[in-house]
Amino acid sequence: MRPAPEPFTELDARRLGPVRRYFARHPVVMDWVIVAIFVVPGVLYSLFAEQPHGSSPWSLVFFLLGGALLYWRRRRPVTVALGLTALGVLAIAVTGDTAGFEVAAMFAVYAVAASRPSRIAWPVLAIVVLALSAATLLWYDVITTADGEVLRQSVEPGRATVDRIVGILVTTVLCLIALAIGTNVRARRQHVSDLVERANSIARDRDQQAQLAAAAERTRIAREMHDVVAHSLTVMVALADGAKASGAKNPELAGHALDELTATGRAALADMRRVLGVLREPGGEQTVPLAPAHETPELEEIVERFRTAGLPVRLVRSGPQPTPGPALRQTAHRIVQESLTNVLRYAPLSPMVLVEVSRRAEPGADWLELRVVNQAGRRPGEGASADERGLPPSVAEQHPPGVPVGTGRGIIGMRERAAVYGGTVSAGPSGTGWEVRASLRLDLDPGRETGGRDDGRERS
Incomplete structure (x- = not known):
């Protein structure tokens, strides 16, 4: 029996380089890479950069919590996006800085767009951008450095400044780019998935057709065997009975019946060999010699x-x-x-x-x-015929x-x-x-x- 074909997967259909293929086969590794991109610079910034009001411990906490949320972005993209947004708003309110959460928001929006339809991705994008923009406009402080000293210039909450506007634009642009890339990736994945499903469906249909053809062939063989055996044996039994009955009275007729019996038996044997000859295993040793198509008697x-x-x-x-x-x-x-x-x-x-x-x-x-x-x-003495x-x-x-x-x-x-x-x-x-x-x-x-x-x- 021919083994079942291996299913055609998306990786078989995609033309990936060795690095992308590795990450496609090991998505958890990519999860940790993204977490590291967000957490490592943030932790270094929290530990070694001078910050006003002793906000370094809070920044470290926010970075670690944000990294923990980012790890689950593939499994719960919408929940992670909303959680990171809330954490980013809180970080801006406490530390007066975006603390890199615009980057985390970018990764979260990409995950939503790559795995969810547009009717979900666009509302999530709006919530993320509006919430972070409002927090930036309300609590983002302008930090400048002069003569090696870190200065903090308090600005009236809600007042638009160049730095706040730039922060809002950066967050918006990053999230829009992430949405566009994620939507394109999702569309491509869907297209590849459709191609994969179509290829697998064609393979299944091919196997089903082969099974149906095999079943039809078995039915044909069974029908041919029935015709050969039923016809030949019935005729042979009748000839044998006739030869037995006329053996003593008419030896010539009995001999003719026996000759016909022999011919019928040989024809039946040839028919059976012809029918059973199609049962050879493909590629196996040929047990029945090939012959021209059987000639149907007139x-x-x-x-x-x-x-x-x-x-x-x-x-x-x-x-x-x-x-x-x-x-x-x-x-x-x-x-x-x-x-x-x-x-x-x-x-x-x-x-x-x-x-x-x-x-x-x-x-x-x-x-x-x-x-x-x-x-x-009817036999002699029987009634109705x-x-x-x-x-x-x-x-x-x-x-x-x-x-x-x-x-x-x-x-x-x-x-x-x-x-x-x-x-x-x-x-x-x-x-x-x-x-x-x-x-x-x-x-x-x-x-x-x-x-x-x-x-x-x-x-x-």
């Missing part, structure tokens, strides 16, 4: 074989005779063969068996009509009403064969016996030849 040969087995079969062709292709001809012959096999099996004493082949043309369709009908035979099921009394005794006669696979197989050519098969009692009718559309046969012969001949 209807006359089929009828003659059953006539030799003891059935009084008559073949009648009426109207212009079509010349179907090999496949449709095999279908028609298999239907006739299965019908005659059932007659030989369930009504071997039938006094009359008729096989009719005709052609029916109608607007938009050209039909090949088959009809196999038999009269239910057939019951309501079309069975002779001797067979009806073995199959009381309600007990199925046979497996039904033969009729199912005939209907499946006919359905390939848009046809139908009906089978049932005819009052005096059993009748099978089949219709096959000749215009659906790509291998047929146009025209036909009008012989109207009867063969008996």
